[in-house]
Amino acid sequence: MSDLAAKSDLDYDVAIIGAGMVGATLASLLSRCGFAVALVEAHEPQPFDANAEVGLRVSAISPGSSAVLEQAGAWKAVSAQRARPYRRMQIEDGVEMDPLLFDAPVFNMERLGTIVENALLQWSLWQVVKSGGLVDVYCPEQLDSIGFSKNRNRVSLKSGRIITASLVVGADGAGSRVRKAIGIRQDYYAYNQHGLVAVVGKHKPNPGVAWQRFLPGGPLAFLPLADGRSSIVWTRPSLEAERLLALETTDFIGELDTASSGWLGKVESCGPRAAFPLSMRLSECYASQRTVLMGDAAHVVHPLAGQGVNLGLTDAAALTELLIRVRLAGGDIGSAMVLQDYGRGRRSESEAMAFGMHALRSLFGIEGLSPVRRAGMALVKRSWTIKDIFLQRAAGTANNAPKLARGATLRDLTGGLSRSAYG
């Protein structure tokens, strides 16, 4: 890190690289409590068209995450459109286990989560940051390099613009250029599996159940959509996924029918299919040199419990709370202490989630009725760990969850101070 850097004409408290679901949420949260925010994004999202066919990418948004998105100003628009709450989760092992059922009322919850198209969430967040007038959005624009110094970082953009900021946030996805610029190493584990996705209609409409069957080779999930169809995520070994993608629709439906037999009757329709490679990635640390990582830039987990974007939104909420506390105390938001606080807390949580998903995937991936698989499944049935993963975290009620995920408002956190009190 070099000595002090002069402010550029474009000087901010926080410069966020990447306006995916995570970066855009952070930009909105921080700007709403008075931080000067720059948001740099390579591609503007497509406008969401409620009359178009349902998108292939959807996310199971936990109640904790929807509370965060509400404070970011995007949840109202999302929940008024094609979003489907689900109140039951049903997990089967496809061999011998009675289904494992989680019902929202049993856990004093109104819903266990909401299935939302990524395109809807991205567009709603984009509208908030673009139209709110509080965030300076640079798009289409890309990060070129970062110059690190003691008091602020200099962010060079591909267009030649230079911006300076007390803190830089890398929310630029799994291939993060920000992570490479700080030189943070990453552990990478390729599952040699793909997640095959499609929109599927069964004989009976999905009654609002997130259903998952663990099959040898990977889980198959049916997530409920607003129109009664389901969005499937079918994890298969990569070569097998390639074969399934190449099948004629009727042949694919036949195989999907067999894999999901007994639940909601026969598969009656199936739209286009796509498949995404699955991996686990954990950055060695999440913060260094006035720069932090969040979302997929910091961690990528197996999608079997639908936690990837939820973890990223928790990163955004945790950083927002930390920066508000530091600003209220008159401190430096890019100091080593802030970075350490954020990095330690967020890495331990995402590490637990990544390895939890890894263990579940390995356990359920064991073929046949081996004693190990049987003992493991019995443990899962009784275990509070899985309930913790699926429910406490989902609800935002885990002890270490950010206050925003537990229903606190930005106003609560800032003590009702006006935006100018931060300026």
Ligand SMILES: Cc1cc2nc3c(=O)[nH]c(=O)nc-3n(C[C@H](O)[C@H](O)[C@H](O)COP(=O)(O)OP(=O)(O)OC[C@H]3O[C@@H](n4cnc5c(N)ncnc54)[C@H](O)[C@@H]3O)c2cc1C
């Ligand atoms: C099959 C599948 C199913 C999934 N289901 C779920 C689920 O149900 N629930 C869940 O929580 N998660 C789920 N996930 C995970 C989830 O999709 C990701 O965790 C999430 O999309 C990550 O969001 P992000 O904002 O961190 O990154 P991204 O969505 O990758 O966004 C990064 C942004 O940065 C921009 N960018 C990149 N580089 C630059 C640059 N140099 N300059 C400027 N901009 C840049 C990109 O254009 C992009 O907009 C699933 C994943 C898969 C593969």
